[in-house]
Amino acid sequence: MSEETIAMKVARYRPEHAAEPYVDEYRVPYREDMVVLDALNQIKDEIDGSLAYRWSCRMGVCGSCGMMVNGKPRLTCSTFLREFYPKPVVVEPLRHFPVIRDLVVDMTDFMEKLKEVKPWIIRKGEKPVEEGEYLQTPEEVDAYKQFSMCINCMLCYSACPVYGRDPEFLGPAVIALGRRYNLDSRDQGQAERREVLGVDWGIWDCTFVGECTVVCPKDVDPSAAIQREKVATTTEAMLSVMLPFKGRT
Amino acid sequence: MSKREGARYPAYVPEYPRSWWLQTGPYRRFAAREITSMFVAAFSGLLLLFLFAVSRGREAYEGFLRWLKLPAVVAVFAVILVAVLYHMATWFRLTAHIQVVRLGRKVVPKSVVIAGLFGTWVLASVIVAYFHIWF
Amino acid sequence: MQTFAHDIVIVGGGGAGLRAAIAAAETSDALSIAVVSKVYPMRSHTVSAEGGAAAAMGPDDSFDLHAFDTIRGSDFLADQEAVEAFVADCPSEIIQLEHWGCPWNREPDGRIAVRTFGGMSVNRTVFAADKTGFHMLHTLFQTSLKYESIVRYDEFFVTKLLVEDGRCAGVAAIDLRDSEVRCITAKAVILCTGGAGRIFSFTTNGAIKTGDGMALAYRAGVPLKDMEFVQYHPTGLPGTGILMTEASRGEGGYLTNREGKRFLEEYIPSKMELGPRDILSRAIMQEIEKGRAFDGPYGQYVHLDVSHLGEKLIDEKLPFVRELARNFVGIDPVHEPIPVRPVVHYMMGGIDTDLAGRTRLPGLYAAGEAACVSMNGANRLGSNSLSECLVFGARSGRQAAEDALGASQTDERPVEKLAQAEQARLVATYLEKERGRERISAIRRELQAAMERGAGVFRTEESLKQAVEEVRELRERYRDVSLDDRDRAFNTELVAALELENMLDVAETVVRSGLERLESRGSHTRRDHPDRDDERFLKHSLAFTTPEGPRIEYGDVSITRWPPAERKY
Numbered sequence: 001m002s003e004e005t006i007a008m009k010v011a012r013y014r015p016e017h018a019a020e021p022y023v024d025e026y027r028v029p030y031r032e033d034m035v036v037l038d039a040l041n042q043i044k045d046e047i048d049g050s051l052a053y054r055w056s057c058r059m060g061v062c063g064s065c066g067m068m069v070n071g072k073p074r075l076t077c078s079t080f081l082r083e084f085y086p087k088p089v090v091v092e093p094l095r096h097f098p099v100i101r102d103l104v105v106d107m108t109d110f111m112e113k114l115k116e117v118k119p120w121i122i123r124k125g126e127k128p129v130e131e132g133e134y135l136q137t138p139e140e141v142d143a144y145k146q147f148s149m150c151i152n153c154m155l156c157y158s159a160c161p162v163y164g165r166d167p168e169f170l171g172p173a174v175i176a177l178g179r180r181y182n183l184d185s186r187d188q189g190q191a192e193r194r195e196v197l198g199v200d201w202g203i204w205d206c207t208f209v210g211e212c213t214v215v216c217p218k219d220v221d222p223s224a225a226i227q228r229e230k231v232a233t234t235t236e237a238m239l240s241v242m243l244p245f246k247g248r249t
Numbered sequence: 250m251s252k253r254e255g256a257r258y259p260a261y262v263p264e265y266p267r268s269w270w271l272q273t274g275p276y277r278r279f280a281a282r283e284i285t286s287m288f289v290a291a292f293s294g295l296l297l298l299f300l301f302a303v304s305r306g307r308e309a310y311e312g313f314l315r316w317l318k319l320p321a322v323v324a325v326f327a328v329i330l331v332a333v334l335y336h337m338a339t340w341f342r343l344t345a346h347i348q349v350v351r352l353g354r355k356v357v358p359k360s361v362v363i364a365g366l367f368g369t370w371v372l373a374s375v376i377v378a379y380f381h382i383w384f
Numbered sequence: 385m386q387t388f389a390h391d392i393v394i395v396g397g398g399g400a401g402l403r404a405a406i407a408a409a410e411t412s413d414a415l416s417i418a419v420v421s422k423v424y425p426m427r428s429h430t431v432s433a434e435g436g437a438a439a440a441m442g443p444d445d446s447f448d449l450h451a452f453d454t455i456r457g458s459d460f461l462a463d464q465e466a467v468e469a470f471v472a473d474c475p476s477e478i479i480q481l482e483h484w485g486c487p488w489n490r491e492p493d494g495r496i497a498v499r500t501f502g503g504m505s506v507n508r509t510v511f512a513a514d515k516t517g518f519h520m521l522h523t524l525f526q527t528s529l530k531y532e533s534i535v536r537y538d539e540f541f542v543t544k545l546l547v548e549d550g551r552c553a554g555v556a557a558i559d560l561r562d563s564e565v566r567c568i569t570a571k572a573v574i575l576c577t578g579g580a581g582r583i584f585s586f587t588t589n590g591a592i593k594t595g596d597g598m599a600l601a602y603r604a605g606v607p608l609k610d611m612e613f614v615q616y617h618p619t620g621l622p623g624t625g626i627l628m629t630e631a632s633r634g635e636g637g638y639l640t641n642r643e644g645k646r647f648l649e650e651y652i653p654s655k656m657e658l659g660p661r662d663i664l665s666r667a668i669m670q671e672i673e674k675g676r677a678f679d680g681p682y683g684q685y686v687h688l689d690v691s692h693l694g695e696k697l698i699d700e701k702l703p704f705v706r707e708l709a710r711n712f713v714g715i716d717p718v719h720e721p722i723p724v725r726p727v728v729h730y731m732m733g734g735i736d737t738d739l740a741g742r743t744r745l746p747g748l749y750a751a752g753e754a755a756c757v758s759m760n761g762a763n764r765l766g767s768n769s770l771s772e773c774l775v776f777g778a779r780s781g782r783q784a785a786e787d788a789l790g791a792s793q794t795d796e797r798p799v800e801k802l803a804q805a806e807q808a809r810l811v812a813t814y815l816e817k818e819r820g821r822e823r824i825s826a827i828r829r830e831l832q833a834a835m836e837r838g839a840g841v842f843r844t845e846e847s848l849k850q851a852v853e854e855v856r857e858l859r860e861r862y863r864d865v866s867l868d869d870r871d872r873a874f875n876t877e878l879v880a881a882l883e884l885e886n887m888l889d890v891a892e893t894v895v896r897s898g899l900e901r902l903e904s905r906g907s908h909t910r911r912d913h914p915d916r917d918d919e920r921f922l923k924h925s926l927a928f929t930t931p932e933g934p935r936i937e938y939g940d941v942s943i944t945r946w947p948p949a950e951r952k953y
């Protein structure tokens with residue numbers, strides 16, 4: 001009985017052996033319900049234990065398993081092989097990041113930028129916990145909910161040509177997260193975050209290519225977040241010129 | 250704060266290609282959209298020439314209209330028109346994307362917003378055409 | 385040897401670990417707190433929790449009621465003192481998280497909403513759509529970035545606790561970037577590494593749940609408590625094991641068999657789909673044994689039906705369930721029932737601690753799923769675990785902080801020597817060892833299969849004995865294991881090997897404790913001992929490490945105001 005198989009072309013990078021990346025080709029058994037991650041696990045378990053990659057939850061919520069699949073940034077745990085079968089599947093590390101090893105990229109830049117945007121509730125005065133929760137209506141939750149769904153998978157950074165050309169750019173996920181807090185009715189830190197976001201390497205570097213939104217597996221829509229932040233920042237700047245003495249946050 | 254001393258093994262940093270904007274469909278369409286803004290500028294240029302001609306008196310104005318009817322000029326501005334329409338279509342789509350229209354807790358679907366924008370353009374075009382044809 | 389000195393080292397950056405870090409940072413900003421995690425914190429498995437976090441906050445609720453529900457749910461094995469402390473802290477933890485920005489679902493008037501959950505007599509499960517763990521973890525992680533005193537070691541794998549002079553004085557951890565051991569010293573070490581669902585082949589748990597902290601403590605002489613109690617969540621997708629949250633039943637979903645019947649009527653008519661997880665898992669397994677389940681390529685299953693709840697409610701309260709069902713089994717729950725079967729989900733057992741997270745090794749603490757206080761006893765109620773992470777994460781963080789502030793600086797050099805020995809051991813055992821005959825993946829697969837067979841929902845003496853022998857044999861075979869990957873840069877096979885060793889240790893305690901508990905209680909069900917035996921076994925099992933395997937002792941259960949009774953629903 002012949003078993004169906006599929007060809008996997010996997011990018012490798014082993015700095016202790018070679019200065020340049022290369023491609024290894026493997027053949028794994030194919031089943032209709034297999035995802036790319038299953039194929040990678042199959043390779044690592046049965047064929048070549050030296051293949052290095054990140055994964056954990058396998059259900060599209062931890063954000064570990066982002067890689068380039070046939071040239072597009074995808075979560076390998078949620079990308080089915082049947083999309084490509086019987087053609088070969090090309091797996092490469094997430095574009096626009098330095099490659100540490102095989103399919104593992106360096107996330108340091110992203111982690112540092114995450115902190116820069118001050119992704120926490122900033123308030124002038126905190127209510128003590130004993131006094132209960134800050135009231136927030138369902139409509140107020142809706143205002144920022146979408147932008148809070150980011151799983152930090154960084155597919156948007158791989159899709160963004162601005163980040164590819166200019167690694168200084170804060171990037172879609174970070175700006176969307178900044179906007180999430182700016183829109184949270186409990187937060188009072190908009191002014192502080194505008195200083196971080198409203199710079200050349202912040203929102204103004206974005207040229208609204210929109211590919212970040214297209215690849216986002218969680219429908220966060222970061223490009224919308226960035227453009228809206230541009231509108232909000234511009235409005236705020238104009239108002240502060242026209243009404244300089246009005247108290248603002 | 251995160252702690253990591255200098256990594257012992259070199260990471261591989263690929264070169265970013267200068268022709269990135271030709272590489273995928275979405276990038277090419279993006280480049281096209283951006284380039285058509287130059288055509289929008291050309292269209293505005295036309296408007297300025299028109300105003301200039303009007304300000305110089307009847308003869309200059311008639312000369313300008315004759316110039317506009319030259320086949321070469323018509324061809325050029327036909328191309329500019331197509332580019333401007335393409336630009337307008339992309340910007341209607343993007344506007345709907347950026348501006349969220351809400352009715353209570355429900356969000357108005359983007360397709361409705363885009364249809365609304367096109368509809369407004371059609372209406373404005375009809376009104377302008379009406380004045381142009383009948384006056 | 386690179387040495388880093390901190391006041392507190394927290395191993396694991398999930399819900400409990402991050403909460404502990406923040407609690408310690410808030411206790412004093414003079415403390416230097418390290419969070420050492422083998423993955424970036426937002427990848428921690430807390431992220432996949434869906435249903436909610438329980439807290440007695442409503443006017444029709446009370447601490448006593450929450451405590452009683454928890455104790456009855458635990459089949460009276462929970463330490464009542466711990467439960468009383470737990471329920472009292474839950475509401476303030478929920479509010480604290482809200483203040484930090486967690487997007488809890490709200491009532492129209494703006495107050496935090498609650499939903500129904502299994503085994504709870506009152507609606508008290510606070511939730512954020514059906515991605516509560518995700519929102520909690522990201523809120524905690526993002527808030528932790530505020531504190532300059534919290535230093536993170538991302539993608540560092542702790543291989544050994546450094547115990548000097550009878551105290552835990554730090555950890556030896558390899559930086560995955562270069563596989564070199566770093567010596568991280570501390571006055572207090574808190575283990576928040578989660579459970580060990582990956583010792584089974586069919587589990588909701590992600591790849592990283594390999595019981596690392598449990599094994600570290602166990603090997604350092606700290607006993608693992610109540611390890612035989614493994615929770616099977618009733619509703620996992622066949623094949624992948626992906627969790628279908630209890631909230632789907634909380635919102636009104638039904639469980640039906642092949643005949644279309646809500647079969648729980650035969651097993652727990654008073655609670656039906658909202659019964660405790662162990663009872664439901666047994667019921668589903670019995671339906672399967674009676675031939676009333678559906679056949680599938682990944683085993684038999686029953687149906688979870690939420691279609692009658694309507695698209696609007698599903699998109700509002702269960703959007704993730706809909707997304708998962710569509711993506712992974714191609715079913716839209718709005719129109720069709722979802723195939724589900726019992727799946728390993730949570731370990732009630734873990735590192736033996738007291739109410740403040742202290743273990744019997746001075747300087748060592750534990751919190752979250754990795755610990756066993758015990759608050760969940762023989763069976764955990766849904767939505768108590770996220771609250772557990774917050775409450776005991778905070779308690780252990782504060783306790784460790786106080787203890788660290790009072791402790792004196794100790795000499796680093798003997799601790800560094802221990803770390804250097806660990807570096808030598810790792811190189812000799814894995815990176816430069818002669819080729820062995822065993823593959824890590826083979827041993828891991830066989831371990832998981834052995835656990836599935838021997839320590840399932842229903843256990844017998846034979847099945848457990850068999851499992852004990854098989855695990856012992858696999859431990860022997862592990863000595864002959866060999867890596868394909870001898871590189872130092874991001875060697876994930878080395879990590880897999882270290883994780884496998886931890887899994888083997890933890891698995892041994894599970895099956896050994898199970899073999900010696902001659903009764904059925906909570907999630908530990910023995911066909912040969914089908915009844916609860918309070919006289920002999922109203923006790924916690926304590927597994928201590930010996931060269932021949934775990935030695936099981938027994939410890940008392942704290943009983944304050946709820947005398948053990950028949951577990952009636």
